[in-house]
C-alpha cells in the first residue's frame with residue numbers, strides 16, 4: 001500500500017501499540033545553554049522588530065508610568081514633612097491635586113502600554129504561527145514520518161500560546177520592573193544614601209534565593225512543555241486510531257499508557273509550578289523584612305536627626321513597592337524561561353531544512369507522459385537498499401502495474417517518482433528529462449493521485465472534489481463526479497453536493513470515498529496518474545463502479561498503478577514484478593504468463 005509517511009494510511013504508519021516511547025520532542029539536553037536562549041531571544045526580537053513604532057510607544061508609556069509611580073511616594077513624603085512634621089502653611093489642596101494627577105497619569109499610561117503591547121504580541125505570534133504553518137508545507141515528507149502529529153500541533157498551539165502570554169504581559173512587567181527599580185534607587189540615594197544602603201541589605205539574600213529557584217524552573221518548564229507535547233501526540237494518535245484500539249480491545253493498555261505519560265506531565269508540572277510558586281513567597285518575606293529594616297533603621301536615624309519622618313514615609317512606601325519590580329522580575333523571568341522553552345521548540349520546526357529543488361531545477365511545461373527508470377537504486381537512510389537497479393520504461397498513455405509481495409518496494413517506486421525521496425543512484429526521466437531538474441511542485445502538478453486512504457477535508461462534497469482544480473465551475477465538478485460514477489450516490493446525500501463532510505469523511509463508505517478521489521483526479525485532469533488500488537473489500541456494485549471510473553480516468557493517460565486487482569494488472573501495458581527491491585521480471589500479462597515465472601506463480605496463487 002502506498003504510504004506517504006505519516007500522511008497516507010493512518011493506521012498503517014501509527015505506532016499504536018508501542019507503549020513505551022523513548023519520548024518525543026527535542027533531544028533532551030543536560031543543560032540549557034544561555035547561548036541557545038539568546039539565539040531564541042534574537043529570533044523573537046526579529047519578529048518584534050517589525051512593530052518598532054508601537055514598541056517605542058509602549059516603552060514611552062512604561063517610562064511615564066514608572067516615573068509617576070516614583071513621584072507619588074516622594075510627594076507623599078514631602079506632604080508629611082511639610083504639613084504634619086513642620087506644620088508649615090501652604091496649599092495642601094494643590095499638593096493633593098498634584099498627587100491625584102500623578103496617579104491618574106500612572107493609571108492612564110499603564111492602560112495604554114497594556115493595550116499597545118497586546119496588539120504587538122498578538123500580531124507577532126500570529127505571524128509566527130503563519131510562518132510555522134507555511135514551513136510545515138515546505139519541509140520534505142520524511143519529516144512527518146519522524147514526528148508525532150499531535151506533538152507538532154502542540155508546538156503550534158501550546159508553545160506559541162506561551163510566547164503570546166509572555167509577550168502580552170511579561171515583557172512590560174520586566175521592563176517596567178527594571179526602570180522602576182533603577183529610578184527608585186536613584187531617588188533613595190538622593191534622599192538618604194545611608195538609609196538606601198541599609199534597605200538594600202536584603203537584596204543579596206533575595207538574589208541568592210532567586211538564582212537557586214530560576215536555575216531549576218527553567219529546566220522544569222522545558223520538561224513540562226516537552227511532556228505536554230508528548231501527551232498531545234498520544235491523544236491525537238489515540239483519537240485517530242480509535243477504530244484500531246477498539247478492534248483489538250486495547251482500551252485498557254491505551255488508558256494505562258496515557259496514565260504513564262500523564263503522570264510524567266503531572267510530575268514535571270508539579271515541580272515547575274512549585275518552584276515558581278516559591279518565588280512570590282520569598283519576595284513577600286523579603287518585602288516584610290525590608291519594611292522592618294527601614295522602619296527600625298529609619299526611626300533610629302530620625303531620632304538622631306539624620307533623616308526626616310517624610311523620608312521614612314517615602315522609603316517605607318518605596319519598600320512596599322520595592323519588592324514589586326523585583327517580584328515581577330523574578331516571577332516573569334520564570335514565565336519568560338518557559339516561553340523561551342516554547343519558542344525554542346517552535347523555532348526548531350523553522351530550522352528544519354526545506355525541501356530544496358536546487359538552483360538548476362525549473363518548470364515542467366506540457367507533459368506527454370513517457371516514464372523511464374534507469375538503473376535506479378534507493379535506500380531509506382542508512383538501511384540497506386530498498387530498491388536496487390530498477391530499469392523499466394513506459395510510453396505516453398501507457399499503464400505500468402507494479403506488483404509483488406508486501407514490502408517489495410512498490411510504494412517506494414512511487415515515492416521516488418513524485419520526488420518525495422531522491423534516488424541514490426540512477427535516473428528517473430519524464431519525457432526524457434531527469435526529474436531532478438524539475439521543480440517538485442511543477443512535477444506534482446502534472447500528477448494526479450488516487451490513493452487507498454482518501455483524505456477528505458472538513459468541507460462540502462463539492463469543495464472536496466474541487467480540491468482537484470480550485471477554479472473549476474460547479475458544472476465541471478458535477479461532470480467530473482458523473483465520470484467518476486460518484487454522481488448517483490452524491491445525489492442521494494441529504495444536501496447533495498452541498499453536504500458537509502466531517503471528520504475526514506465519517507458517514508461516507510470506503511468505496512464512496514474512492515469514487516470522490518477519482519472525481520478529484522478527473523477534475524484535475526493530470527498527465528500522469530498515480531493509483532494505489534484498494535485492497536480492502538468493497539461491495540461488488542461499488543467495485544464495478546470504481547473499475548469503470550478508473551478505466552475512464554486511465555484512458556489515454558500515463559498511469560502508474562500499485563496493483564492488487566488482477567483486472568487492472570492484466571490490462572496494463574507493462575507489468576513490473578518486484579521482489580525484495582529488485583525487478584524479478586517485467587513484460588505484458590501474456591508474455592509473463594508464457595514464461596511461467598514469478599508472475600505466473602503469483603497469478604496462480606491469486607486465482608486460487
Ligand SMILES: Nc1ncnc2c1ncn2[C@@H]1O[C@H](COP(=O)(O)OP(=O)(O)OP(=O)(O)O)[C@@H](O)[C@H]1O
Nearest residue numbers: 001002005145380386405406407408409410411412
Ligand atoms: N519511510 C520509510 N522509512 C524506512 N523504511 C521504509 C519506509 N517506507 C518503507 N520502508 C521499507 O521499505 C521497504 C519497501 O516498502 P514499500 O512500502 O515500498 O513496499 P510495498 O511493496 O509498497 O509494500 P505494501 O504492498 O505492503 O504496501 C519495506 O521493507 C519497508 O519496511
